[in-house]
Amino acid sequence: MVARMSDDQVRNLLLDRLDAVATTQTAQQSGKSLITIAQETWVAFYTPTLDAVSKLPVLFSKQGEALSNFQASFGNAGLLKLFAFMAIAIGAGLAAEFVTNLLSRRWQGDETPSEDATLWSALSFLARRFGRDILGLVAFYFALRFVGLTLLSPAELSFAGPFVTYLIWFPRLGAAISRFILAPHRADLRLVNINSRWAGFLHRNIIGLVLLGGFTLFIVGFDTANGVAINETRIAFWLNTAVHIYVALIFWTARAGLSEMMRGTDPDRSKFDEWVAKAYPYFAVAVALVTWIVVQVLSGSGHIKLLLTAPHYTTMFWLLLAPAIDTAIRGLVRHLQPPMIGEGAVAEAAYKATKRSYIKIGRVIAGLFVVLRVAAAWNLDLRNLAAAGVGERFAANFVEFTMTVATGYVIYELVSLYVNRQLAKEQTSLGVVEEDAAGGEGGGAGGSRLTTVLPLALVSAQTGIIVIFGLLAVGSLGIDITPLLAGAGILGLAIGFGAQKLVADVVSGVFFLIDDAFRVGEYVEVGGTMGTVEKISIRSMQLRHHRGLVHTIPYGEIPKLTNFSRDWVIMKLMFTVPFDTDPNKVKKIFKKIGAEMMQEPLFKDDFLEPFKSQGVFQFDDVGIVMRGKFMAKPGTQFTIRKEIYNRVRKEFDAAGIEFARREVRVALPGGDETKELTEADKTAISAAAGAAVQQQVEQKAEEELAAKAKT
Structure with missing residues (x-):
């Protein structure tokens, strides 16, 4: 029948059959209930353990069989030659490493920092030492490889290569990395916050762990190459279990030291940092347990090939390293963050907020990096998770959703970081006068225009970022956001019609800010209500009266606003002296006081014009009213006024001038x-x-x- 068909008919028949098979497989997979999937997973979990226990009696005999096959493939003379040539190659590698270390030490120097070394000097020394170690290991590898390729045959290299890589080179590389981070013999150079006892313990056991993991990978390849399949002995099960138990024991034993290491030395630790430090050892034990369970399930499900490249070790490594990366991020931010701008509580709060923003951005980037490394270890393409058994549409939507949220969060933190840093710079550069310095009278100097506008701009930008990326994230999940946009438009119209007063307040506030009518910290009067602008929003402003009252005034209800704190302020002082006082004498006293205060470091920068006399202002029923005035920066006038009062009183006492007192004279007959x-x-x-x-x-x-x- 096929022979009688045309090419197009055969092609259509084949496609129909393939579609039918695919539909059947999909129906079979989708028809499984959660209970069935859970049962299959449980069976896949315990099957490798039962199989390994059942094959335990033949474990050693099969291992002996692998060794016998290995010996038979080379013969006694061949084995002797193999190990002799390996020893020569290793010796050549060690000699090359020794020479390289000598030359590198001569080129780079071996200056050891003193015990009071700074972070950068210690880091420089450790980096140079680590660089020499790595350079020596590279020289060791290439010299060994060159000699090995020269002396050994391909069959001999199939044994020697994994042996040297897993049992010599990897442990030595782990030791170099551990020595760089932990510095077990130099507490003054240690990069992490851990004592010498736990540093030495971790250093030794890290080397042991790498050696055990390398031996596991080597023995699995060795048995496979020598005629003993993995499922015949299940030695990989026992060695892999030993690795995970070893990891759990290390972190459980050193949990006190590891928590202290995670806590770090930064005094500005958050509650989250403290919680992570305490939970880190238990997290590590949980990671070791969960990865072991994953290996068991995959092994019981028949995915042995997926485990041959040891992706579970890579996963465990990066998951265990993630909290340590977080500690490293906090340490780097602490030492690389620009210095605090200005002084005082405002500058300190902004400095801490900036530090937290840097840390949060670093955490997001580090989290994405760890996810990508783990995905690469399991050969997962995050853009095509359907190949791993996940629904294609769900996979694509989930990945896009995650990337959208992460991008939005990073942009959110960057905008907050920039605005908060600019706000702190503006606030600390103004030298805001304290309330006590203003005499509790109000009328302090306001902030700059940016200090008023930036908080509103920050809130608006944050809200916009949340809305935009929230809609994008929802849309990436496959949800049509058109109804949401339409609903938002209808809601906006409803608000516009039903809350016209609110819209009027918002619009009025925008124009007040454009006109720069007031700033935070300025003393203003609105319809007879006076106070310092303490807080502004998009709808209203809050005025703090100097007696503590807080008035909230919507922008739409401000007919006229009087600002007492813009640019400069003139204060006029009046003094009443008896009628027989010489006005010229008083003028000279005022002039003297003004000249002296202009020389005072405490007051000279606050004056715009010195204190001087304005002569006789008026006569009243008590005496002569003399008036003086000065021009000063807003917010400093009350402190200056107090000082002028004190000085006038002292000068009047020295000159024999009394202040006029109100008297009532009663005329009596007789x-x-x-x-x-x-x-x-x-x-x-x-x-x-x-x-x-x-x-x-x-x-x-x-x-x-x-x-x-x-x-």
Whole structure:
């Protein structure tokens, strides 16, 4: 029948059959319930263990068989020749390494930092030493390889290559890396926060762990090459289990030292950092257990080839290293972060916030790197997880969702980092006057325009980033965001119609900020309400009265705003002296005080114009009113006023000038007979005088209120 078909008919028939097979397989896979999948996973988990236990009696005999096959393939003379040539090659490698170390030590020097060495001098020394170690290992490898290729046959190299790589080169490389990080014999050069006891313990056991892992990989390849399959002895099961148990024992035994190492020396540790430090040893034990379980399930499911490249060791390495990378990130940020801008609580808070932003960005990048390394170890293409048995659409959407969220988070932190750093720079460069320095009267100097606008810009930018990347992330999951956008538009219209007052407040606030009518920290008056601008939002502002009251005023309700703290302030002081005082004498005193204060380091930078006399202001019923004035920076006028009052009082005392006092004189008929007044008469006279004074005070208060109402 096929012979009678045309090419197109055969092609269509073949495609139909392939589609039918694919549909059947998909139906079989999708038809499994969760219970069935769990049962199959459980069987795959315990099957390798039972199989390994059942084959334990033949483990050593089969291993002897592999050794016998190895000996038979080369013969006694061949084995002697093999090991002799390997010894020569290893000796040549060691000689090359020795010469390389001598030359590199001569070129780079071997200066040992003193015990009070800085981080960079210690790091420089350790890097030079690590570089010499690696250079020596490279020389060892190439010399050994050159001699080995010259002396050994391909069959002999198939044994010698893995033997040297797994049992000599890898452990020595691990020892070099461990010596660089832990410096077990030099506590003053150690890069991590751990004592010498635990540093030496970890250094020795890291070498032992690498050696055990290398032996596991070597023996599996050795048995396979010599006629003993992996499933005949299950030696890989026992050695792999030993590796995972060894890892768990190391981290459990050294949990105190590892927690201290993870804690680091940064004084600005967060609660999350403390929690990670305490949980790290237990996390490591859990990683060892989980990776062992994964190996068991994969082995029981028949995915032996997937485990031949030891992806579980790579996974375990990077997962165990991830918290240590986090500690390294915190250490690098601490030493590489630019110095704190300015001084004070604001600068310190901004410095800590900047540090946390750098750490968060580093954590995201490190997390993505670890995920990529683990995926590469298992030969997973994150863009095509369908090849690993995951739904193609779900895989693509999940990866895109993760990358979108990570990108948005990094951008969010970068924007926050930049804005917060600029805000701290502006705030600390202004030298904000403390409330006590302002005498508790308000009217302090405001911040710059950026200090007012940047917080709103930061909130707006953060909100925009969250909304944009949130929608992109939702869209990457395959969800149509068009209805969301339409709903947001309808909601916006509803808000626009139903909250016109809110829209008016927001629009008014935008124009107030564009006009630079006020800034945070300035003293303003809005419709008779006075206070310091303490906080602003997109809808309203908060004024803090100097008595502690907080007034919240929507922008749309501000008819007129008076700013008392912009650029400069003039303060006029009045002093009442008796009628017989010489005004010129008072002028000279004011001039002297102004000149002296302009020379004072505490006040000279706050003056814009010195304190000087304005002459006689008026006469009242008490004496002559003399007025003086000065121009100063906003927020400093009250401190200057206090000092001027103190100095005027001292100078008046030195010059014999008294301040005029309000007096009430009572004219009595027959004034010459006042000495004969009784106590009752004196009491009546005092009451009449008090009533007269009270009447004058009330009259003056009414006049002041009337004058203020007119203005």
